Amino acid sequence: MTNDHTNQHSHPKSDLEIAQSAKMEPISTIAERKLGLDAKDLEPYGHYKAKLSLDYIKSLNDKPDGKLILVTAITPTPAGEGKTTTTVGLGDGLNKIGKKAMICLREPSLGPCFGMKGGAAGGGYAQVVPMEDINLHFTGDFHAIGAANNLLAAMIDNHVYWRENDKTGLDNRRITWRRAVDMNDRSLRQITTSLGGVVNGAPREAGFDITVASEVMAILCLATDLDDLHRRLGNIIIGYTRDKKPVLAKDINAHGAMAALLKDAMKPNLVQTLEGNPAFIHGGPFANIAHGCNTLIATKTALKLADYVVTEAGFGADLGAEKFFDIKCRKGNLKPDAVVLVATIRALKMHGGVSKEDLKTEDVSAVEKGCTNLERHLMNLQQFGVNAVVAINRFSADTTAEMDAVRKVCANFGVQAIEADHWANGGDGTLDLAHAVVEQCEKPENTFHPLYEDHTHLWNKIHTIATELYGASDIVADKKIRDQIKTLQEDYGHFPVCIAKTQYSFSSDPGLKGAPSGHVLPVREVRLSAGAEFLVVVCGDIMTMPGLPRTPAANAIHIDPDGRVAGLF
Numbered sequence: 405m406t407n408d409h410t411n412q413h414s415h416p417k418s419d420l421e422i423a424q425s426a427k428m429e430p431i432s433t434i435a436e437r438k439l440g441l442d443a444k445d446l447e448p449y450g451h452y453k454a455k456l457s458l459d460y461i462k463s464l465n466d467k468p469d470g471k472l473i474l475v476t477a478i479t480p481t482p483a484g485e486g487k488t489t490t491t492v493g494l495g496d497g498l499n500k501i502g503k504k505a506m507i508c509l510r511e512p513s514l515g516p517c518f519g520m521k522g523g524a525a526g527g528g529y530a531q532v533v534p535m536e537d538i539n540l541h542f543t544g545d546f547h548a549i550g551a552a553n554n555l556l557a558a559m560i561d562n563h564v565y566w567r568e569n570d571k572t573g574l575d576n577r578r579i580t581w582r583r584a585v586d587m588n589d590r591s592l593r594q595i596t597t598s599l600g601g602v603v604n605g606a607p608r609e610a611g612f613d614i615t616v617a618s619e620v621m622a623i624l625c626l627a628t629d630l631d632d633l634h635r636r637l638g639n640i641i642i643g644y645t646r647d648k649k650p651v652l653a654k655d656i657n658a659h660g661a662m663a664a665l666l667k668d669a670m671k672p673n674l675v676q677t678l679e680g681n682p683a684f685i686h687g688g689p690f691a692n693i694a695h696g697c698n699t700l701i702a703t704k705t706a707l708k709l710a711d712y713v714v715t716e717a718g719f720g721a722d723l724g725a726e727k728f729f730d731i732k733c734r735k736g737n738l739k740p741d742a743v744v745l746v747a748t749i750r751a752l753k754m755h756g757g758v759s760k761e762d763l764k765t766e767d768v769s770a771v772e773k774g775c776t777n778l779e780r781h782l783m784n785l786q787q788f789g790v791n792a793v794v795a796i797n798r799f800s801a802d803t804t805a806e807m808d809a810v811r812k813v814c815a816n817f818g819v820q821a822i823e824a825d826h827w828a829n830g831g832d833g834t835l836d837l838a839h840a841v842v843e844q845c846e847k848p849e850n851t852f853h854p855l856y857e858d859h860t861h862l863w864n865k866i867h868t869i870a871t872e873l874y875g876a877s878d879i880v881a882d883k884k885i886r887d888q889i890k891t892l893q894e895d896y897g898h899f900p901v902c903i904a905k906t907q908y909s910f911s912s913d914p915g916l917k918g919a920p921s922g923h924v925l926p927v928r929e930v931r932l933s934a935g936a937e938f939l940v941v942v943c944g945d946i947m948t949m950p951g952l953p954r955t956p957a958a959n960a961i962h963i964d965p966d967g968r969v970a971g972l973f
Contacts, residue, residue, distance in 0.1 A: 423536070438682045445457055450537075469708065470706075470711040473740065478778050486797040487716050491509060493830060508683070508713060508715040509532065509716060513546070513688055517972075520952075520956070522957050540972075546616075572655045574655075576606050581642040590951030594611045622938075626936055637666075638652060641932060686699045694902065697715070697731075747795070756775075772813070795834075797826075862893050862896075862939065863886070867879050875919060876911070885930060901940075902941065928944065
């Protein structure tokens with residue numbers, strides 16, 4: 405939580421204190437009053453959480469869709485931008501101006517929750533609740549995803565152990581599937597399995613990814629129903645034969661049991677905001693190493709239930725928004741009606757070269773310099789044909805001159821820049837933003853389109869993103885990677901690409917702030933996610949298993965004398 409936000413209380417409460425003092429309504433009441441659902445359509449997880457039944461979701465197919473609004477942000481900095489908070493605040497604001505609106509968010513990962521970032525349920529008076537449940541175990545979806553991932557790993561090793569039954573030709577040296585755990589644990593990045601020789605099978609190099617980086621997570625988030633989930637799980641590539649032919653999960657009959665573990669995880673989770681408005685929180689792939697969007701099934705269901713749906717995509721627009729447009733919208737046939745680009749004066753100053761310690765001092769020139777980052781994101785959004793609004797997430801130290809500098813830059817793009825004070829005032833702090841977003845949604849023509857066509861060559865897809873969105877002059881890869889891409893083009897050339905790079909810069913160098921141009925994007929690795937149906941293109945140094953910081957957030961989390969969680973933020 406950032407304590408120098410404006411606040412409606414003289415002694416600001418922590419996010420957790422605000423959430424714990426909220427008077428929640430039973431989730432069945434929210435579902436009935438706000439969405440018109442019957443109790444039989446819900447599968448309750450206690451009083452304040454529930455899943456929607458898949459049968460009910462199927463019954464909605466013939467209903468028209470509402471308007472889809474994406475919330476994204478400028479390139480993140482340690483000063484903070486407040487994308488999730490803005491998503492929640494805008495959803496509340498739309499309801500306050502009389503619109504039937506709901507929000508769709510990703511589920512938080514335990515890794516960053518106990519690491520550096522903390523929770524991901526909004527903040528201040530723009531939160532989803534019950535906050536502790538959402539940030540910790542919630543409804544168990546991530547545990548189910550980890551279990552399905554690791555069941556496949558166990559079945560692969562078992563398949564290798566009982567070699568006499570092998571008809572796949574799987575080469576123990578070419579197994580690519582990794583285990584997963586929803587925790588930041590750098591010690592598990594590279595491991596050796598099956599130590600002990602004949603008793604435990606053949607030793608081999610292996611490793612863990614954080615659960616949100618697992619292909620199973622990506623599959624759950626893009627599957628349209630249980631049949632599609634089953635099909636995609638079967639298409640996971642677990643490794644290769646000696647002559648480099650792919651071996652799939654269905655070749656060892658693992659996909660059926662995996663789907664059984666994920667049956668309940670496929671159902672969207674319904675909770676509420678502090679103001680009693682409905683929210684789906686479902687799925688959660690990282691945006692720097694995966695596609696960074698909540699589940700397709702939750703978003704499409706929300707569009708049937710509400711007139712306006714506000715969703716978010718992870719990190720800056722170069723990562724989250726691009727993947728939302730080029731992967732999620734492409735796969736789900738979605739057409740967003742408006743985009744909200746979140747910025748803070750503080751973050752713009754950091755992009756303009758100001759240190760974190762000096763952010764409270766007025767510096768209009770630094771804001772103007774930092775706006776090169778904002779401008780690049782606005783130019784990028786225009787390439788997708790979407791209508792944009794800039795939300796300036798307000799902090800108490802922001803001055804009128806600094807705000808005016810941002811408004812002037814946005815006006816050059818024909819875009820409104822609107823101050824939003826939802827952290828302090830909830831939906832009341834986003835009324836102007838809500839009206840502006842509705843205005844954009846009501847424009848008659850929707851000219852949204854992805855950045856590249858399905859038939860574009862894989863190398864050219866990567867090149868297009870790098871040069872047209874990141875400002876790069878070119879992409880480079882060694883001969884082995886280029887040959888791999890040529891081979892993949894034959895069977896998977898129609899797949900979109902999912903760029904895995906640092907979230908802190910348009911380049912692959914996290915130290916390059918603002919809007920760097922002319923850099924070269926290095927393609928270090930290409931991973932085929934045949935079940936998720938995209939290619940992960942690793943650029944620069946990206947860890948699929950993060951580590952904990954020197955002082956983890958977990959150090960402060962505990963149970964207070966009243967038996968309640970404390971220290972969570």
